[in-house]
Amino acid sequence: MTTHTIKVKVNGVEYVREVEPRRLLSDFLRHDLGLTGTHVGCEHGLCGACTILFDGEPVRSCLMFAVQANGHEVTTVEALGTPEKMHPLQEAFHEKHALQCGYCTPGFLMTLKPFLETHPNPTDEEIREAIDGNLCRCTGYEHIIEAVKLAAEKMATRS
């Protein structure tokens, strides 16, 4: 199969790679670049686990081909924080027990990061709407909603 050369900036690092045109962006990130924090739960655009930022906007990486990312900028959960120094959103998820198996979590975080930037003081209803496209089988979402509110507080006091 023919391949294409693509140039993508991921988490601030520029990568030049040869990919088949059919290679999913999610597979490219996970298996070509080794950024396995982005998870895959359905590969048909419904669970939201694979959510990343594409030029700053949340998108489902399982619904895009790697070639479509040529010349664009991608951010994955790995850029958000480290175990030693977590992002306030990650800290809030930790404190409120907003994750159990943690499989859905990177998708939630990448959906919520831009959301909190535009909604520094969100209502419960806004949070529910914001995460409606992300499925979580473990938590029942309640603790996630609490975590988002706590994250908003943390971010407000820190900025």
Place this chain on the structure above:
Amino acid sequence: MAGRVFGQSIPRNEDPYLLTGQAKFIDDIELPGMLHAAFYRSDYAHARIKKIDVSEARKLPGVIAVYTAEDFGEFVRPGPLQVPPPTAIKGSIFHARPLMPIAKDKVRYSGEPLAVIIAENRYIAEDAMDYIVAELEPLPAVTDLEKALEPGAPLVHEDLESNLAALVKQERGNYEEAAAKADVVIKKKIYVDRGAGAAMENRGLVVNWDDRAREMTIWATTQAPIPLRNSIATRLGLFEEQVRVITPFIGGGFGPKIMTSQPDDVLLPIIAMWLKRPIKWIEDRRENFLATTSERDQIHYAEIALTRDGIILGVKDVFYHNTGAYDPYGMTVPLNTQTHTVSCYEVPNFYTEIRMVFTNEYVVTPVRGAGRPEGVFVMERLLDYAAQELGMDPAEIRRRNLLRKERFPYPTGIIGQDFVEGVLDSGDYPETLRRVMEVIEYEKFRKEIQPQLRAQGKHKGIGIVCFTEGTAVGPYEGARVTVGANGKVTVATGISTQGQGHFTVFAQIAAEQLGVDVKDVNVITGDTGHFHWGAGTFASRGMGVAGTAVYNAAVKVRQKALQFGARFLGVSEDEVELCDGKVCVKGDPSRSMPLGEIALKANPTRGTIEPGVEPGLEATAYFGPPYGATGAGAVAMIVDVDPETMAVNIEKFAIVHDCGTVVNPLLLEGQVMGGVHMGIGNAFYEKIKYDENGQLLTASLMDYLIPQATDMPKEMIVEHLETPSPLNPLGMKGVGEAGAIPTPACFMQALEDALYEYRLQIDETPLNPSRLWELVQQAPKK
């Protein structure tokens, strides 16, 4: 019994890795030279195999091998039977038909593998499927549980006389006599349809056979690593010690990942051995629906006999249970239904009969709840019909019949999934009901709020139900607790973890005993290289059984630390105590020795150790209860139904739950809320639907609806009562399935109440808006 760290809401040790994308899940494993597997599956549910031509597929560049049943030779044999037959129940009939690893001669469910493809990558493996030609002769499919048992029905297993997989009858008292004396007898047919476990992570397996070392390492998303290792070793003719099963982080379990005999579990280790290269298989979501087990699917003919005052005299329940095409997991699910039908009530006479049926659908094994929601649904619905008939309040009929506190321990006379008679060990059922009524303001809603709403034409209803959850069953689990030279503690146990928080709660149990920080306890679960005795993670038994083993082992290590510490400090044992990671002389904290140093000295490299003294600050312990500890609770919910669209908004959900001693309230709340989420799905959204040809109509997340954040209750109240179980030293009971069990029953009661003018008697779950609309159309509006 809150302690220093025991009983505290401590956030989890495992979170930082999961939150930053650093945790390793199965599909994150890459090994040099790794190949990828894909399964070519049958489209037909029931068919005779004429010919499978894989020759073209084999020629595709990048394809390494393609195998059909023929190629596996004697490896193609059914099994193992993962749960033994219920011989403990007198007169029971059980036809064991464990899973076939690959279809041979005949296909019995749609999605059954016909060929396995191994290729350089997953894309090529999936491409190769297009080049396989399978000639199948379709047979009429068996999908209707009742018709399946009629004479002349097509047979799923032609060596059996009928599609009856099992028949189990149990009775306590004498129902027919009780019914003859009753003022009221109500009979109903009740359906509980199928739902999926639908963990967000699909299943997967990575196998590496090291031909020189003659050792196999398997990474698996399994809830039962030790049984999986044992069955793989047995089939391959290896020693158990040659096979190591490791569970990486697992993205949710919920039951189906307990299976150890699915085709991938059996075939991939064989192929890895043949090819001498690592193999990875990651299930996709469609396969997860088609060929990972799911549950529920029962039809009940149920009756209840009562006095005019609403006192239960007896219950009778004859039910059909769909086991699917095979029955590898024995009768766990329908036996749980039997033990949970009368659950928390005083039912002096109870007759229950299971008719387990083979169908051309995929196999049924436990999913969160595991037969309990079905039993509770039947019982709670019966009580609601009775309340309607007798003109009683639903809460009142329950209050009158709940078992009272003095009745414990209460033998139920019914043998359960653990093959011993169910005994309700402890609890305070009336108090859970009283409290849930209080927190949801039941009386106020009924007497003040609802009449006003109804006058305004609003459709808001309340539901309230009670339940039990049999948990923490045997046989046993074990744990090893070790203090290292660094003064930190390692806990290893045989069960595996799928998000429950074992890395933290087991750490809390050990930390409490050893006086160390929770963060300084490293918990290892699900790695047979570290601990290789145990049964697995099921039946909400992690805390009650494995947690107790951790406690027992930690107590031994504590005693050992004091013993060694006293000796090394040159004092007697009753002069020392544990203080902050050290053994100190009481009243003189200047004389102390850190645990790490004791650990080092307890493992000398020269000299002798005294007879009877085991080296190291380490101990292993096991725990097996005589029977399971039973949790219980009551739930209530208020729903607002739009009679035009039948959209349901859950305004408030309250659960008062008793799972004995609480180790970590924060994590406990998470478990309960997650269970409620699945319960709501099982009530109104999630349905695995097969058509009459055995075709699965819901094989994507587009068709199979998992509740989203906007579908969930807008307000959630979770409260705990703590009645310690006498069955283990910490008094713990399980909780993992609690939320899922009562929710569908409560949901239906609330719907009936909201749509009161239609006098609905809902006798099925799950519903959805269009099905609810149909029911309303059929209802005799008053």
